[in-house]
Amino acid sequence: MRFPEEIVASHFVPTVRALLARALEARGMNQTEIAQHLGVSQTAVSKYLLARVAIEPTFAGDPRLKDAVERVAAGFAESRLAPIEALAVFADVVRAFENRGPICALHEEAMPALKGLGCDLCVRPPGGHLLEEQSVLADVREAVRTLEAAPGFAAAIPHVGSNVAMTLARARDAADVAAVPGGLFEMRGRVRSAAPPEFGASKHVSEILLAIRRADPARRACVNLATTDAFLEAARGAGLTTREIPATVDRAPARLADLLGGRPVPDVLYHRGDFGIEPITYMVGPSASGLAHTLARLLA
Numbered sequence: 001m002r003f004p005e006e007i008v009a010s011h012f013v014p015t016v017r018a019l020l021a022r023a024l025e026a027r028g029m030n031q032t033e034i035a036q037h038l039g040v041s042q043t044a045v046s047k048y049l050l051a052r053v054a055i056e057p058t059f060a061g062d063p064r065l066k067d068a069v070e071r072v073a074a075g076f077a078e079s080r081l082a083p084i085e086a087l088a089v090f091a092d093v094v095r096a097f098e099n100r101g102p103i104c105a106l107h108e109e110a111m112p113a114l115k116g117l118g119c120d121l122c123v124r125p126p127g128g129h130l131l132e133e134q135s136v137l138a139d140v141r142e143a144v145r146t147l148e149a150a151p152g153f154a155a156a157i158p159h160v161g162s163n164v165a166m167t168l169a170r171a172r173d174a175a176d177v178a179a180v181p182g183g184l185f186e187m188r189g190r191v192r193s194a195a196p197p198e199f200g201a202s203k204h205v206s207e208i209l210l211a212i213r214r215a216d217p218a219r220r221a222c223v224n225l226a227t228t229d230a231f232l233e234a235a236r237g238a239g240l241t242t243r244e245i246p247a248t249v250d251r252a253p254a255r256l257a258d259l260l261g262g263r264p265v266p267d268v269l270y271h272r273g274d275f276g277i278e279p280i281t282y283m284v285g286p287s288a289s290g291l292a293h294t295l296a297r298l299l300a
Contacts, residue, residue, distance in 0.1 A: 002111040004122050007103050008094055015055040016069070016090055021048040023073035037076050037083075058102045068093045098122035115198075133178075133199065136166050140178045140197040143223070143292035147184060147191055150292075152299030154186045158226040158278050161185050163205045166221040166288040167213060174206035175199055178288075207253035212269075212284055215260035221288040223295055227270045227279035234298045235283075241266035247274035 075081025165179035179202035182194025273279035
């Protein structure tokens with residue numbers, strides 16, 4: 001576990017101090033004066049000026065930090081900038097860098113578990129959704145493992161590929177939908193996934209799921225597979241509700257919300273295909289893992 005504050009302390013602060021020390025020296029200040037402005041020892045200033053302290057190139061090359069360093073250096077050199085004002089200038093840079101910026105990127109490198117979360121930990125107000133995002137991703141990962149192990153699922157994957165997706169409770173667009181980048185595919189009789197689940201990973205399945213969710217907010221998850229009479233019979237035999245939809249919905253997913261409006265959303269939506277459109281079935285439910293377990297039983 002790594003805190004974003006660790007990135008600020010270990011990368012941002014030394015970089016700022018080194019750049020500011022050099023900018024102040026260039027304006028004629030001696031090491032004692034620079035040390036007073038930076039709040040460090042003269043020995044530390046010497047290390048900054050002799051490049052004995054590593055700086056983060058991503059930060060150092062960013063125009064926002066360059067501008068902040070120049071403004072603060074000029075303000076100190078001309079005795080018109082108070083220490084608290086200088087601190088505020090750099091605090092603004094930190095906030096900018098934390099908002100999907102270079103601090104965020106370094107935090108993901110230091111803590112790979114954050115990758116794909118679209119994490120807004122540093123810029124969200126209290127009560128944010130990071131824990132919900134982690135929970136949704138974990139649920140989709142469980143669904144993927146279940147489908148990879150399900151004996152009958154490989155044969156049910158359509159030519160366009162399959163995917164399993166789940167929305168956040170507050171979902172508004174595809175960025176709030178977790179799915180598998182590249183989807184699930186069959187290889188030598190086994191199910192394979194291209195990559196771990198991420199938010200915003202599947203535009204088409206996300207659009208279908210968001211349209212369904214507009215008609216029924218409880219339907220937060222979806223799995224797509226090939227349409228077969230055998231599966232539809234098995235689903236109905238298990239007590240699941242089904243409904244046939246126009247194949248053209250696959251080309252205009254937003255239409256699905258209107259088609260479903262005012263009627264209960266069934267557990268299984270399917271179409272028989274059309275010219276250039278492969279027959280597809282969409283199984284929906286409250287969670288991705290629950291859908292996967294149900295689907296595995298139906299295909300067994």
